[in-house]
Amino acid sequence: MAIQTTSSPSTNAYRTKYSADYLEAIHGKRRVYDIYAVPVGAPQFAMEKNGWLASTYQFNFASDMTPATSAISQTVDIVPQVLRDATSTITTSSRGDALQWAEAVDIQSYTPYGKARMQALGESMMESIDLLAQSAALTGDFAKSAAARASLDAGTSGHRFSDTAIATAQARIKALKCPPFMNGGLVCTVHTDAFYDLIQGGNVVTIAQQVRPDILMNQELAKWGDFSINATPFAKVFGAAGADNASVVATTLSAAANALDLSATVASGSNIIAGQMLTIGTEETGDTHYSTNEIVWTQADQTVSGTTILLVGEGANGGLRFDHASGAAVRNADNVYPAVFGGRSLIKAFALETGEFGQVVGPKNSGILDQFTSVGWKWYGGYGLVAENYIFRAEYSSSLQA
Incomplete structure (x- = not known):
């Protein structure tokens, strides 16, 4: 008589049964800065004949030609131009984590741990990978704030996120030809504390009172200018990094x-x-972020x-x-809220072996009696800001702390 054991058939069945929960968690609330990334698998770089992921990838840029402003001489030849070149590099890394439990937990508990574990793994994967995207998005040099981070004051109106701040970012980022999304739009990602000041601001309130009262009633504003507003409590906050x-x-x-x-x-x-x-x-105080x-x-x-x-x-x-x-x-001290303005601003390199959103490993049994089970995820890749004009960022305070 054939009896199914805890071997690969049940492992595959487990992953298939709960894969939807893993994917749902991936594309849920924890995906914040990854939305700016253009995913590129290793073979698409045209550098890796066998598809293996390299430790670094180099992107090459060629300069523009200077516009011609003179008529063609009938006696003297023109002076040809020379293209300049520059490079940008993305460094890849890896991430992974796992859960482990004793079989007695599944035997004695009515808690639906199968679903819960896969959801937890999906959230862990997306949050961990998104931290890499966050670091790439928040460490660019194209930035401007009303004051230095340590001086941003919740009690100063000019230090807060506003429609004027969005208009300023729009002018700067469009002037430098930031690549938009496929629909031609851009996205601003900011914490909900900073968004509060935008939704309570003068011009927004005036428009809401005269044309769109639902903005005030729902406290929702999907778009301002060319930017879709991605206001989320999972956006980065530099806690207590502002004015004392x-x-x-x-x-x-x-x-x-x-x-x-x-x-x-x-x-x-x-x-x-x-x-x-x-x-x-x-x-x-700087570009080093502390995730905990x-x-x-x-x-x-x-x-x-x-x-x-x-x-x-x-x-x-x-x-x-x-x-x-x-x-x-x-x-x-007052919190500081960075806002990221951009479109297709980041490059996301990943190994095809683990995929864009990681690979589930397990469940695997261990111990002399197979009394322990583990399941985890792993991912190989990296994020990079390949050009400084691809993203604009600024930092603000929030009146909620005033």
Whole structure:
């Protein structure tokens, strides 16, 4: 009698059964900066005859010719021009992660872990890969803000995201011939805190009151100028990287705090009050980003004195989302919200072996009794901004912290 075992047939069946959940998670809320990327598989580079992914890819650029402004001489020959050339390089890398559990979990639990695990893997893959796209989008040199990052002030109206800011970005990015999307449009990606100032701004409010009241009632604005507005809470925030608050909180965790914790212990509770926004993690002063920095709020029943702070965060239970070591910074300076303006601005190189959105590996059994199971994902590739005029970025404060 043939009995199906935990070998490759069931592994393939598992991946097939839950592949839709993995793909749904990939194309969901965590895909933010990847939308600017043009995906290019290794063979399409015309550099890899066998399709293997290289560690770097070089793009070549040729200069334009100077326009001719003189009539053709009847006695002297013209002076021919010479094209200049330049290069840009994309560096590839790899990412991967996995889940592991004991078979007793599946035997004793009614929780639909099969679906939940594949969704978690899909979200993990997209968030991890999107961090690479984020780094490429937010480290270009074509940028302009009202003030240096550390000086951006929530209480200064000129430091906030507005329709004027979008118009400025549109003029600059179109003047430098940024390549648009196939429909001719561009996209602006910004955090919802900064979007709040746009939707409450003078010109937007005037148009809403006179022509489109649904803008105010729904608090939605799909487009302004040539830009589709991608306002998302998953956009990058430089937490507490702006101007210091009038009542400064600048302390550290005095003990480690774990993901899902609803409280944390700090070295000093000075100036910490109820309903206050705090950032836990290293201040991001430059192009180095810290993916586990997180913004939390103190609970309404937070006491003024003491060193235990009660938190509301982005974790699944309303607590912390990440682990934080003892000594991690805790600050209340104003947040800084970068906005990215662009079209087909990034190049995304990936290995065909793992695909554009990664490859699921497993489930695999291990242990002498096959009592452990693991499933994961892996991806090989990289993102790059091949030309500085392909993307424009600026940084803003938000009146929500004023």
